[in-house]
Amino acid sequence: MEFYLAILVGLIFAASTYMLLSRSVIRLVLGVALLGNAVNLLIFTVGRVTRHIPPIIPLDLQGELTGIANPLPQALILTAIVIGFAIFSFILVLAYRAYESLGTDNSDEMRVAEPKKTELTKLTY
Amino acid sequence: MVDPTILSQAMKTTPTLLADWNIIMPMLIPLVFAAGSLMLRGKDKWQMPMAIVAVLLSLFGAANLFLDILYLGPQSLTLSGWLAPYGISFTADALSALFVLVASLVTLLILMYSPADVDKAAIKSGYYTLVLMLLVGVNGSFLTGDIFNLYVWFEVMLISSFGLLILGGEKIQLDGAVKYAFLNLLGTTFFLIATGLLYGITGTLNFAHLFTQVANSEAEGTLAILSLMFLFAFAIKAAAFPMYFWLPAAYHTPRVAVSAIFAGLLTKVGVYALIRIFTVVFPEGNGAAFEIFGILGGLTVIVGGIGAIAQTELRRMLAYLLMSGVGILMIGISIHTDLALAATVQYAVHSMLVMTGLYLLSGVIGRMAGSFEIAKIGGIVMQNHYVAIAFFGLALAVSGLPPFSGLWPKYMMVQAAFMNDNYWLIAAILIGSFLTIAAVGRASIQMIWRGGDVDTPDGQYEARGQRLGAKQLRVMMLPIAIIFMLSFALGIMPESLIRQANLAAYDILNIAPYVKSTLGG
Numbered sequence: 001m002e003f004y005l006a007i008l009v010g011l012i013f014a015a016s017t018y019m020l021l022s023r024s025v026i027r028l029v030l031g032v033a034l035l036g037n038a039v040n041l042l043i044f045t046v047g048r049v050t051r052h053i054p055p056i057i058p059l060d061l062q063g064e065l066t067g068i069a070n071p072l073p074q075a076l077i078l079t080a081i082v083i084g085f086a087i088f089s090f091i092l093v094l095a096y097r098a099y100e101s102l103g104t105d106n107s108d109e110m111r112v113a114e115p116k117k118t119e120l121t122k123l124t125y
Numbered sequence: 126m127v128d129p130t131i132l133s134q135a136m137k138t139t140p141t142l143l144a145d146w147n148i149i150m151p152m153l154i155p156l157v158f159a160a161g162s163l164m165l166r167g168k169d170k171w172q173m174p175m176a177i178v179a180v181l182l183s184l185f186g187a188a189n190l191f192l193d194i195l196y197l198g199p200q201s202l203t204l205s206g207w208l209a210p211y212g213i214s215f216t217a218d219a220l221s222a223l224f225v226l227v228a229s230l231v232t233l234l235i236l237m238y239s240p241a242d243v244d245k246a247a248i249k250s251g252y253y254t255l256v257l258m259l260l261v262g263v264n265g266s267f268l269t270g271d272i273f274n275l276y277v278w279f280e281v282m283l284i285s286s287f288g289l290l291i292l293g294g295e296k297i298q299l300d301g302a303v304k305y306a307f308l309n310l311l312g313t314t315f316f317l318i319a320t321g322l323l324y325g326i327t328g329t330l331n332f333a334h335l336f337t338q339v340a341n342s343e344a345e346g347t348l349a350i351l352s353l354m355f356l357f358a359f360a361i362k363a364a365a366f367p368m369y370f371w372l373p374a375a376y377h378t379p380r381v382a383v384s385a386i387f388a389g390l391l392t393k394v395g396v397y398a399l400i401r402i403f404t405v406v407f408p409e410g411n412g413a414a415f416e417i418f419g420i421l422g423g424l425t426v427i428v429g430g431i432g433a434i435a436q437t438e439l440r441r442m443l444a445y446l447l448m449s450g451v452g453i454l455m456i457g458i459s460i461h462t463d464l465a466l467a468a469t470v471q472y473a474v475h476s477m478l479v480m481t482g483l484y485l486l487s488g489v490i491g492r493m494a495g496s497f498e499i500a501k502i503g504g505i506v507m508q509n510h511y512v513a514i515a516f517f518g519l520a521l522a523v524s525g526l527p528p529f530s531g532l533w534p535k536y537m538m539v540q541a542a543f544m545n546d547n548y549w550l551i552a553a554i555l556i557g558s559f560l561t562i563a564a565v566g567r568a569s570i571q572m573i574w575r576g577g578d579v580d581t582p583d584g585q586y587e588a589r590g591q592r593l594g595a596k597q598l599r600v601m602m603l604p605i606a607i608i609f610m611l612s613f614a615l616g617i618m619p620e621s622l623i624r625q626a627n628l629a630a631y632d633i634l635n636i637a638p639y640v641k642s643t644l645g646g
Contacts, residue, residue: 020311028307032314039317046325073324076273080317083280090287091306097291098299112300113378115437 005045012038025095025105032091036084040077047073137206147193148202148215150186151225152264155179159257169248176236176253180260184229187264191222199632201270201333201642209270209643210331216270216643218632220470223625224267224397227474231389231481232260234604235382238485241600242382247292255292256386258285263390267397270643272320272406273330275398279313279362286391289383290375301378308371312361319354322347323406332405333643336636339406352407356417359402362395363451366425372448373432377440377497381488384440388447389481393473396454400469403458404633415459422455423553430560434567439487439497442564443480446523449557450476456550457538465541466630471622472534475615479522479531482608486515489601490572492593502572509598513573515605520565522612525558530615533623 012034019031047070055071099105102112132138146153158179165171194200199218203209217225236256243252262282269275286309290302324330326347327338342348357368364372372392376384403415429449436442450472457469487497489512494502506513522529535554542550593601615622632639 020307025303032307032310035311035314039314039321042318043321043324046321073321076321076324079273079277083277086284087280087310090284091310094287094291094299094302094306097294098303101294101296101299107303110300110303112297113304113374115441 001049002045005041005049009038009042009045012041023107025098025107025110028107029088029091029095033084033088036080036088040080040084043073043076043080135208135211137203137208141202145200145202147186147190148200148217148268151183151190151229152261152268154183154186155257155264156261158182159254159261162254162257163251166251166254167249169245172248172253173236173240176257177233179257180229180233180236183260183264184226184233187222187226187229190217191219191226194219194222195628199639199642203643209645210329210334213274214270214331214333214643215268216332216639217268218629218639219625220397220400220629220632221267223470223474223629224393225264227477228260228263228267228390228393231477232256232386234481234607235386235389235485237604238385238488238601239382241597242380242488247380250292251288252292255285255288259289259386259390261285263394266394270332271330272323272332272335272402275401276313276317276320279316279394279398282391282394283309283313286387289386290379292379292383295378298378301375305371305375308361308368312358312368315354315361316358319351319358322354323351326351331643332401333640335406336408336640340408348407352403353417355402355407356399359395359399360421360455363392363399363455364395364425364448365421365451365455366428366448369425369428369448369451373436373441373444376444376447377438381440381484381491385481385484385488388443388484389477392447392451393477396451396458396469396473399455399458400466400633405636405639408636415461417459418455419459419547419550422452422457422459423550425449425452425455426553426557427452427560430557430564433564434560436564437499439491439499439502439568439572440484442499442568443483443487446483446561446564447476447480449561450480450523452557453535453538453554456542456554460538460541460545460547460550462541462545463627463630463634464537464544466633467623467626468534468537468541470629471619471626472531472538474622474626475522475530475534475612478608479519479529479612482515482605482612483519483523485601485605485608486512486519489593489598489605490516494572499568499571503575505573507576511602515602515609516569516573518609518613519605520569522616524561524565526562528613528616530612530619530622532616533619534626537623 016031016034016038019027019034050069053068055069102110158175162172162175194217199216201214201216203212203214205212259282262278262285265278266275269278287306290305291298326342326344327335329335329338339348361368376387426449429445429452432445433442436445453472454469457465490502490505491497493508496502518529522531525531525535539551539554
């Protein structure tokens with residue numbers, strides 16, 4: 001099971017890398033969303049996938065219980081999903097606002113913050 | 126029922142001492158006040174005093190924690206009744222405490238400057254709330270003892286910095302924010318990937334527990350790759366070569382107070398994370414051997430210096446100077462002796478203060494001249510002597526010349542490199558310092574001494590900018606004057622800071638007390 005999940009994670013990483021290399025901002029946004037999901041799945045996989053015993057300790061247990069599912073990765077993923085969602089909504093609005101006011105979604109043409117090409121200033125010293 | 130003896134191995138059976146809460150106070154106080162200021166949204170008059178009170182209290186908390194650690198060594202608190210490594214730990218050593226102290230101080234200085242720089246609209250959009258949340262994220266990152274928790278603080282910091290960056294929503298800010306947001310997001314995501322894989326190998330997220338687990342782990346190859354991923358993630362955060370491009374693209378776009386707080390705090394958190402991860406989790410550097418730090422650091426110093434010379438915009442020049450400083454910190458981590466690490470800590474404190482001061486000063490100069498283009502600024506010395514003196518002093522400080530604070534850490538760093546036979550790192554530091562001197566020297570000749578714009582004859586300059594009123598100028602110059610005096614004091618009496626820096630370096634290299642304070646035993 002972990003083997004197939006690992007391959008799936010790799011595929012999603014590849015797809016998101018492809019998207020992130022694009023010039024179009026909306027593809028970057030989608031790439032980030034994919035990347036976030038790939039990471040979540042990755043954490044889920046590295047926590048070891050087991051099927052049968054839920055992570056609830058019976059009241060009368062004495063000693064150790066083995067083979068139990070790992071609850072921690074799910075807590076981590078939950079945190080990462082919440083954070084990822086907040087960030088995703090932010091960059092979605094940011095991309096839209098940038099498109100609105102800069103009039104382009106091509107990151108090559110977004111050069112307002114970069115210095116303009118001008119004649120060299122005359123040396124005065 | 127569960128046997129209580131088993132339970133006591135995982136959970137606290139006695140209540141937490143009130144004194145133990147000291148550790149999280151510098152993070153908790155601004156968090157509570159940020160929530161309060163969010164609730165009082167719309168009451169603009171309340172925002173600024175609340176923020177000042179919050180930062181004063183957290184400065185007090187930080188000082189308290191610092192003294193505690195000075196006398197008692199590293200402190201730790203594990204929350205919600207669990208024992209480490211099951212609960213989430215906060216662990217602070219001398220390094221964290223010193224950084225928290227300086228971060229709170231820098232935030233206080235920026236709040237003092239803010240009334241002169243931040244307009245009503247920005248306050249309505251929550252400027253002060255965001256500044257407080259940024260401090261929460263920064264202090265939380267410095268204090269946490271849990272690697273996933275560190276990721277959460279990074280995100281807290283990131284989202285508040287996004288908010289601060291686009292306050293105002295101008296074209297240039299949106300453009301800068303797109304680059305800043307995507308590249309930083311990539312950095313934190315890589316951090317999360319590496320954290321997930323590290324958890325997969327070691328089964329723990331607690332720094333102190335990781336220290337023992339990684340040392341016992343047999344997956345050396347995977348750990349080596351992971352160390353490189355951490356290096357990549359934090360090098361983006363710290364703006365080291367070649368992952369620095371977001372910094373000069375974004376730091377000159379927001380209002381000056383925001384640039385200053387970013388310059389003072391954000392890159393240093395990246396450096397702090399590098400120090401922490403590469404002493405507690407990878408004490409030998411593993412795959413990202415310390416040579417790589419040296420190469421990246423040396424190149425960052427030189428590229429930062431060259432970039433600073435090439436810029437024609439004042440704040441973009443400062444961005445490259447900031448980056449050059451990060452290179453020196455990376456070099457310190459690379460050499461990794463107690464002398465080098467003491468120099469690193471000292472340089473980080475110096476850089477936090479001085480870069481904040483320079484950015485704040487760029488706001489004053491920009492207003493006086495009506496532009497941030499160096500070619501369009503002139504005659505500052507004729508308009509106001511104090512501004513000219515402040516720029517001159519801070520320029521000396523940033524290039525590491527006496528009598529200011531930049532000299533001693535650079536001197537110690539060169540000495541440490543000598544003792545380790547790292548001659549090319551010495552060359553990098555010295556070339557970088559020379560380039561910095563050239564850049565700030567050019568800037569002061571053009572902005573301070575030149576009569577006016579390029580081509581105006583001396584003495585015929587009409588300032589385009591606003592004449593700053595005496596009161597506004599006082600508000601703006603007071604925090605700069607404090608930084609100037611601090612930098613001067615640390616320059617002529619360096620031993621006070623060197624003692625703390627040595628202590629921090631000792632805590633960095635001797636992890637046993639850190640581990641013991643978290644795990645007990």
